[in-house]
Amino acid sequence: MSEARRLENELWELPVGTVPGMRVPARVFADPELLAAIEQDRSLEQLANVATLPGIVDAALAMPDIHQGYGFPVGGVAATDAADGVISPGGVGYDINCGVRLLTLPIEFDELADRREALVHELSRRVPVGTGGKGAREGLRGAKLERVLSLGPRALLDDLGIGSAEELHFTESGGCLEGADPAAVSPRARERGAGQIGTLGSGNHFLELQRVSDVYDEEAANAFGLRRGQVTVLIHSGSRGLGHQVCTDFVKRMDARLGHYGFELPDRQLSCAPIDSPEGRDYLRAMAAAANFAWANRATLAHRVRESVGSVLGRDVADNTRQVYDVAHNVAKLEQHAGGTVCVHRKGATRAFPPGHPEIPPEYTQAGQPVFIPGSMGTASYVLAGRRGAMERSFGTTCHGAGRRMSRTAVRKAVDGGQLRRQLEADGIVVRALSARGLAEEAPEAYKDVDRVVEIVERAGLAARVVRLRPVGVVKG
Amino acid sequence: MSYRWVDHTAELELEIEASDEREVLEEAVRALAELLGVKGPGELHRPVAVTAADRPALLAAWIEELAFLAESEGFVATGIVELTLGDDHLHAAVAGMLDAPPPLVKAVTYHRLAFEASGEGYVARVVLDV
Structure with a gap:
């Protein structure tokens, strides 16, 4: 996969023909150093396969x-023609609507002082973690689960008083994808998910206590309600x-x-069906229901964050903890681009609509859509804002x-979990993790340099930096 | 007859070599039991029945069913007691034990999925989302 040719400073292309059956080129946003890192695995070959x-x-x-x-590679985007294109579940990924929600607390980091460890401890006590993560207090079954699948966090607000109208307003798609049909979700899927609402999960899912360390765009930061020194909480789950x-x-x-539709694919995990087919329509209904479930999950997690904040910092701080936004990074949506309707598959990629886009909350229309980019624990995360280049290029x-x-x-062999915990604590990050093994697997060494990744998307005109967030506490499954 | 786990950036790949198709399925049982931290023969039995379009998809459905038994019941299969293998289906009774296995296997993917004759035996490959 060394055939990548440079189109622009931050854009490289694998031409049609790189793998048999490509219908369009494959393009990756990167600089030479990142491209070299990307070429260490098979992700570019996978991207070329997507082009088929x-x-x-x-x-x-x-x-x-x-x-x-x-x-599909993680970090991939594929738009298919809504009239005669396909929908591919693998292009959304297993963790449908895995995403990120950012909350701001009305206090400065200095005000947190010696209550920081107590807050992280309380968060870890109230938020179930781990792959199974059973035992959620708000575990939902039967009619209540049906309503969550249909309506997302709106059902939690109406039925259980969890969340708020303001949170729905500041959530991508209002926290509810149209066309969701619980009947399209199998009994086994319901069984696996019913007891897991309000649980974090494992792997790279986390809950992070942070402080705003740098502000790059004061105007956008003001619009998002962010200021230097402020305490924030980032929730990553699906x-x-x-x-x-x-x-x-x-x-x-x-x-x-696949045979019925005459499709030949280089990888069976790319399996797909015409958008306008029984399989395609059913998948979109089920995917929307799962996406709504994920938003309800993050809403419940945010509710638990507020409970923890109230318990440690007082009711007034909890009541003034607000949601900046909630974005999905594993989803497929029908959108208008270049005058036509396409189905945009985003697998490990975030919608980043520019200023003035009608789907952005009015409060953010001048700043652009908020985008949250979690780094690894121990490094930093970013709040970005969508830019016009994203509409033109991605x-x-x-x-x-x-x-x-x-x-x-590989990272478990290279990193000792106990030593990593001590290092993070020495760096001022309070850690609560289910296991040293799980902690080691998510060590900063396992990830690329988030600063460089963000610089690339900014230089490419896809999104612009608003603030940088430094971790001061982390809860991991 | 053997299996091995191969690690990739964001996945776990199981490779199996066996002399016949039943042994491929048995190796998959043993590999999953090892992954879930369970050893030794089991006394309890469970029926397993799956259908799929072809052999590789049948292998994926088989492992998915075993993983679901572990996640939903805490039942970890350690061996096959009975097996009927058709072109697009299999019916089996598996032996195993109740435990508290970590729910490590989130999904069984079709990525690079294989189950085919090779030389005098069979080879198989399945990638797990863990």
Whole structure:
């Protein structure tokens, strides 16, 4: 995969023909150093494979945090023609609507003082973690689960008083994808997810206490309610077992119909069906339901954060803890681009609409859509704002994180979990993790340099830096 | 007859070599039990029935079913008691034990999925989302 040719300073292209069957080129946003890191795994080959999808338009795209995934690379973007293109569950990924929510506390880091450890401890006590993460207090079944699948966090607000109208307002798509149909979600998916609402999960999912360390754009920061020194909480989680099962069910179902539609694909995990087909329509209904479940999950996690804040810092601080925004980075949506309707698959990539876009809350219309880019614990995260270049070059999309560069096994061999915990604590980061092994797997060494990733998307005109966030406490599964 | 785990950036790949198709499925059981931290013969039995379009998809469905038994019931299969293998289906009784296995396997993918004759035996490959 060394055939990448430089189109612009931050844009490289694999031409049609790099792998058999490509319908469009594959393009990746990177600089030479990041490209060299990206070429260490098979992610560019996977990106070229994505370019073979029926109905794909313009190019298969990758953000600078691209890394090897299953079928689609993580950090990949594919837009397919809504009229005669396909939908691919693998292009959304297993963790449907995995995403990030940012909360701001009305206090400065200095005011937190010696209550910081107590707050992190309280967060870890109230938020169930781990792969299964059973035992959620708000575990939902039957009719209540149906309503969450249909309506997302709106159902939690109406039925249980969790969340607020303001939170829904400051959530991508209002926290509810249209067309969600609980009937399209299998009994096994419901069983796997029902007890997991309000749980964090494992792997790279986390809850992080942070402070705003740098402000790059005062005007946008003001619009988002962010100021230097402020305390924030970043929540990273998704649709848990429910989303994984929805993806599993539809990869299998579409794979069995590839012959019927005459599709030949280089990887079965790219299995797909025409958007306007029984399989395609059912998947979009089920995916929307899983996305709504994920937003409800993050809403419940945010509720628990508020409870923790109230318990440690007082009711007034909890009542004035507000949500900046909530963004998805694993989802497919029908959107208008270049005068036509396309289905934009974002797998490990974030929507980044520019100032003035009608889907941005009015309060943010001059700043652009907020985008949250978690780094690794021990480094930094960023708040960005969408820019016009994203609409022109990446179907309104930017990166979603630092991007993994080491396997879990490799990093476990290189990093001692106990030593890492002590190092993080010495750096002023309070750590609560389920296991030293899990902590080691998410060590900063396992990820690319988030500062560089963000610089690339800014130079490419996809998004602009607003503030930088430094971790001061982390809760991990 | 053997299996091995191969680690990648964001996945875990299982490679199997066996003399016949039943042994491929048995090796998959053993590999999953090892991954879930369970050793030794099991006394309890569970029925497993899956259908799929072809052999590789059948292997994926088999492992998915075993992983679901572990996640939902805490039942970890350690061996096959009975097996009927058709072109697009399998019916089996598996032996195993109740434990508290870590729910490590989030999904069984179709990425680079393989189950095919090779030389005098069979080779198989399946990538897990963990």
